Amino acid sequence: xxxxxxxxxxxxxxxxxxxxxxxxxxxxxxxxxxxxxxxxxxxxxxxxxxxxxxxxxxxxxxxxxxxxxxxxxxxxxxxxxxxxxxxxxxxxxxxxxxxxxxxxxxxxxxxxxxxxxxxxxxxxxxxxxxxxxxxxxxxxxxxxxxxxxxxxxxxxxxxxxxxxxxxxxxxxxxxxxxxxxxxxxxxxxxxxxxxxxxxxxxxxxxxxxxxxxxxxxxxxxxxxxxxxxxxxxxxxxxxxxxxxxxxxxxxxxxxxxxxxxxxxxxxxxxxxxxxxxxxxxxxxxxxxxxxxxxxxxxxxxxxxxxxxxxxxxxxxx
Amino acid sequence: xxxxxxxxxxxxxxxxxxxxxxxxxxxxxxxxxxxxxxxxxxxxxxxxxxxxxxxxxxxxxxxxxxxxxxxxxxxxxxxxxxxxxxxxxxxxxxxxxxxxxxxxxxxxxxxxxxxxxxxxxxxxxxxxxxxxxxxxxxxxxxxxxxxxxxxxxxxxxxxxxxxxxxxxxxxxxxxxxxxxxxxxxxxxxxxxxxxxxxxxxxxxxxxxxxxxxxxxxxxxxxxxxxxxxxxxxxxxxxxxxxxxxxxxxxxxxxxxxxxxxxxxxxxxxxxxxxxxxxxxxxxxxxxxxxxxxxxxxxxxxxxxxxxxxxxxxxxxxxxxxxxxxxxxxxxxxxxxxxxxxxxxxxxxxxxxxxxxxxxxxxxxxxxxxxxxxxxxxxxxxxxxxxxxxxxxxxxxxxxxxxxxxxxxxxxxxxxxxxxxxxxxxxxxxxxxxxxxxxxxxxxxxxxxxxxxxxxxxxxxxxxxxxxxxxxxxxxxxxxxxxxxxxxxxxxxxxxxxx
Numbered sequence: 043x044x045x046x047x048x049x050x051x052x053x054x055x056x057x058x059x060x061x062x063x064x065x066x067x068x069x070x071x072x073x074x075x076x077x078x079x080x081x082x083x084x085x086x087x088x089x090x091x092x093x094x095x096x097x098x099x100x101x102x103x104x105x106x107x108x109x110x111x112x113x114x115x116x117x118x119x120x121x122x123x124x125x126x127x128x129x130x131x132x133x134x135x136x137x138x139x140x141x142x143x144x145x146x147x148x149x150x151x152x153x154x155x156x157x158x159x160x161x162x163x164x165x166x167x168x169x170x171x172x173x174x175x176x177x178x179x180x181x182x183x184x185x186x187x188x189x190x191x192x193x194x195x196x197x198x199x200x201x202x203x204x205x206x207x208x209x210x211x212x213x214x215x216x217x218x219x220x221x222x223x224x225x226x227x228x229x230x231x232x233x234x235x236x237x238x239x240x241x242x243x244x245x246x247x248x249x250x251x252x253x254x255x256x257x258x259x260x261x262x263x264x265x266x267x268x269x270x271x272x273x274x275x276x277x278x279x280x281x282x283x284x285x286x287x288x289x290x291x292x293x294x295x296x297x298x299x300x301x302x303x304x305x306x307x308x309x310x311x312x313x314x315x316x317x318x319x320x321x322x323x324x325x326x327x328x329x330x331x332x333x334x335x336x337x338x339x340x341x342x343x344x345x346x347x348x349x350x351x352x353x354x355x356x357x358x359x
Numbered sequence: 360x361x362x363x364x365x366x367x368x369x370x371x372x373x374x375x376x377x378x379x380x381x382x383x384x385x386x387x388x389x390x391x392x393x394x395x396x397x398x399x400x401x402x403x404x405x406x407x408x409x410x411x412x413x414x415x416x417x418x419x420x421x422x423x424x425x426x427x428x429x430x431x432x433x434x435x436x437x438x439x440x441x442x443x444x445x446x447x448x449x450x451x452x453x454x455x456x457x458x459x460x461x462x463x464x465x466x467x468x469x470x471x472x473x474x475x476x477x478x479x480x481x482x483x484x485x486x487x488x489x490x491x492x493x494x495x496x497x498x499x500x501x502x503x504x505x506x507x508x509x510x511x512x513x514x515x516x517x518x519x520x521x522x523x524x525x526x527x528x529x530x531x532x533x534x535x536x537x538x539x540x541x542x543x544x545x546x547x548x549x550x551x552x553x554x555x556x557x558x559x560x561x562x563x564x565x566x567x568x569x570x571x572x573x574x575x576x577x578x579x580x581x582x583x584x585x586x587x588x589x590x591x592x593x594x595x596x597x598x599x600x601x602x603x604x605x606x607x608x609x610x611x612x613x614x615x616x617x618x619x620x621x622x623x624x625x626x627x628x629x630x631x632x633x634x635x636x637x638x639x640x641x642x643x644x645x646x647x648x649x650x651x652x653x654x655x656x657x658x659x660x661x662x663x664x665x666x667x668x669x670x671x672x673x674x675x676x677x678x679x680x681x682x683x684x685x686x687x688x689x690x691x692x693x694x695x696x697x698x699x700x701x702x703x704x705x706x707x708x709x710x711x712x713x714x715x716x717x718x719x720x721x722x723x724x725x726x727x728x729x730x731x732x733x734x735x736x737x738x739x740x741x742x743x744x745x746x747x748x749x750x751x752x753x754x755x756x757x758x759x760x761x762x763x764x765x766x767x768x769x770x771x772x773x774x775x776x777x778x779x780x781x782x783x784x785x786x787x788x789x790x791x792x793x794x795x796x797x798x799x800x801x802x803x804x805x806x807x808x809x810x811x812x813x814x815x816x817x818x819x820x821x822x823x824x825x826x827x828x829x830x831x832x833x834x835x836x837x838x839x840x841x842x843x844x845x846x847x848x849x850x851x852x853x854x855x856x857x
Contacts, residue, residue: 074745074749075748075753078748078753081409082748083752084409084487084766088482089485089486089489092482092483125402125538127539135554136554191589194589195589198589198595199589202594206589206592207586208595211553302585302586304581304586304590305555306554306556306580307555311555314399314555317744317745
C-alpha cells in the first residue's frame with residue numbers, strides 16, 4: 043500500500059506542475075490587456091501604463107511565472123486586479139458556497155441513486171426495474187438548468203416558500219444557508235442521480251452473473267443476502283469512478299446552476315474573472331480546480347484499493 | 360382521478376400556501392430596498408475604473424462631488440454650495456458646505472478637494488476619465504471652505520464634468536481603501552459587500568443634507584436574465600432600474616404588482632465605422648450604409664421595440680438635440696445607386712465585430728442582413744469585451760462594429776483623430792475648440808447643433824438608436840430615476856408608498 047501511495051503522490055505533483063505551466067502559457071497567449079478592460083474606452087495611454095505598472099504587468103514573463111508558482115506554495119496568491127482584495131480571500135469566500143453545494147448534491151444524488159439502482163437490479167426485468175429506468179431516462183434527458191427553472195417557478199414564484207436565488211451567507215446561520223442551497227442542490231442532484239442509478243444497476247447486474255454469486259446461492263444464501271454481502275461491494279468500483287467524475291463536475295461545472303440561482307460560487311467567479319480579464323484570479327482558480335480534480339482522482343484511486351485489495355499491487359494480499 | 364380534478368386540487372393547494380406566505384411577507388418593514396443589478400462592480404472606487412456598475416452603486420449614494428447631476432441631467436450644487444466664475448471664465452471659486460463629515464468621521468474641508476482633483480490629474484493617476492481634469496491648471500484652497508480652481512482655457516462643460524462619478528471628493532486617509540471599503544460623504548454608508556451576491560448600504564445618520572428615506576439599501580447582483588425574471592416574480596427583488604431582458608417586459612406590464620418605466624439613457628448605439636479602411640474611406644459608401652439601415656426594424660428586432668431612433672451622435676432628450684433622422688431615410692434604391700457611384704456596383708465583402716451585449720449581437724445580425732440587400736456581405740465575428748477593446752478599440756482592426764456610447768455628452772470623441780472611428784475632420788475639431796471656449800448656453804447649443812449636423816453629413820458612423828432604460832419596479836416603490844442622464848442609481852429619495 044505504501045509504494046502504491048508514493049507512486050500516486052508523485053504523479054499528483056507532476057500533473058499539478060504541468061497544469062501550472064499550461065494555465066500560465068494559455069493566459070499569456072490570450073488577447074486582452076487587463077488594464078484596458080478596467081479603464082475602458084476613454085482612458086489615456088499614460089493612465090494605462092500607470093495601471094499596468096501598479097499591477098506588475100510590465101515585468102518579464104519568466105519572472106512572473108516563477109513568482110506565481112512559488113506564491114502558490116506559500117498560499118499568498120496576490121491581489122485581484124479588479125476586486126482589489128487578496129485572491130485567496132476571494133476564492134475562499136466562493137468555496138464556502140460551491141463546496142457545500144457540491145457536497146450536498148453528491149450526497150443527495152448518492153442517497154437517491156444507490157437504493158434505486160439496487161431496487162432496479164434486484165427486480166431485473168420486472169415492472170419496478172422498468173419504472174426506475176424510466177425515471178433515470180428522464181433524469182438524463184432533462185438539462186439541469188431547465189429543471190432548475192421549473193423548481194424556481196414552483197417553489198419561489200408560485201409558492202413563494204424558497205428564495206429564487208442568492209446566498210444568505212454563513213453569518214446568517216445554517217437555516218438560511220440550507221434554504222438558499224436547497225433548490226440548487228435538488229437541481230444538480232436529480233440529473234446526477236439518474237446517471238448514477240443506471241451505473242449502479244448495470245454494475246450490479248454484471249456482478250450478479252459471476253460464478254461466485256452462483257456459488258453463494260448454491261451454498262444457501264438467499265437473494266437479498268448475496269446482493270448485500272457479495273454483489274454490492276464488487277459492484278462499487280464503477281460506481282465510485284462515476285461519483286468521482288461527478289464530484290469534479292459539480293465543483294467546476296456549476297457555472298450554469300450558479301447563474302440560474304445567482305449564487306456567488308466558484309463557477310460564476312471564474313466566468314466573471316475571465317470576462318473582466320482578472321487574470322490573476324483566473325489562473326489561480328483554474329489551478330485550484332485542476333488540483334481539486336486531480337485530488338479527487340487520487341482519492342478515487344485510493345478508494346479502489348480499499349474496495350478491491352488486488353488493485354494495491356502489494357504481494358502480501 | 361380525472362386530470363381536471365387533479366389540476367384543481369393542485370391549484371388549490373398552491374393557492375392556499377401562496378396566500379399564507381404572501382400575507383407574512385407583506386407585513387415586513389418597508390424601510391429597505393432590494394435593487395437588482397446585472398453586472399457586479401469590479402470595485403467601488405469611481406475614481407479608478409470605467410465600469411458603469413461602480414457609479415451605479417456609489418454615485419450620489421456614497422460619494423459626492425463638488426456638483427452633482429440630477430435626474431434631468433442638470434448640474435446642481437453638492438459639496439460646493441455655490442460658486443462664482445471669473446470674467447475670463449478661467450477661474451472658478453467654490454464655496455464649500457460647512458459641517459460635512461466623511462463616513463469615518465473625518466471632516467470635509469478644502470484640502471480634500473485639492474487632494475481629490477490633484478490625484479485625478481496626477482501623472483500616475485488611474486482615473487478612467489482623466490480628460491475631464493485636463494483643463495485644470497491649478498487647485499488651491501483659500502481657506503477651509505473655499506477652493507479656487509484655475510483652468511488653462513475656458514471650459515464650458517467644467518461644472519458638468521465636476522458632477523461625474525470620476526470627480527467625486529475623497530479623503531486622503533481613506534482613499535487607498537475605497538475600492539473595497541468606500542468612504543464618502545453621501546447619504547448612505549457602505550456596510551458590507553458579499554462578493555458576487557450583494558452590496559449593502561445603510562443610511563448615514565449624520566448626513567449634511569436631506570436624509571435618505573430608506574434605512575438600508577441592498578444591491579443584489581443577478582447576471583442571468585431568466586433568474587432576474589424569477590427574482591422579481593418571487594419578490595426577492597423590489598426594483599430593477601434597468602431590466603436585462605426587454606423580452607420579458609410585457610409579462611411585468613400585465614402584472615398589477617409591478618410598474619414598467621421606459622426611460623432614456625445616454626447610450627447612443629451606433630454602427631461604428633472604420634473611416635480609414637478600404638471602401639469605408641469613401642463618403643458615398645458610408646452614405647449608402649446610412650440609407651440601407653432600417654432603424655425601426657433594428658429597434659423592433661434587437662430591442663423588442665424599445666429605443667429611440669437617432670440620426671446623429673446625441674441624446675434625443677437633450678435640449679440641444681437636432682433631429683437628423685430624415686437626412687438619410689431608409690431608401691435601398693438610393694443606397695444601391697450611391698454604392699455604384701462609389702465604384703462598387705456589385706457590393707463588397709467586410710467584417711463586423713460584435714461585442715457581447717444583446718443590442719450588439721442581435722443588432723449585428725439584423726444590420727448584416729440589411730446591408731446584404733445592397734450587396735455588402737458582412738462576416739459576423741462575435742468578440743468578448745477584452746478582445747473588442749484590444750482589436751477594435753486599440754488596434755482599429757475592424758470594418759464595422761456596434762457599440763453603445765454611454766458617456767453623457769460625448770460628441771467630443773469625434774474630435775479625437777486617433778479615436779477608433781479614425782475620423783479626422785479639422786472642421787469638427789474646430790467646432791469643439793470653439794465649444795470649449797464658449798460658456799453661454801445658447802451659443803453652446805448652436806455649436807452642438809452644427810457638430811451634430813456635420814457628423815451626420817459626413818456619415819461618420821451608422822447612427823441607429825438611443826438605448827432605452829427599462830425599469831421594472833414594485834408599484835409601491837417611489838423616487839427611482841426614470842432616465843439615466845448619468846450612470847447612477849440615485850437612491851437618496853426612494854421610499855415605499857403605503
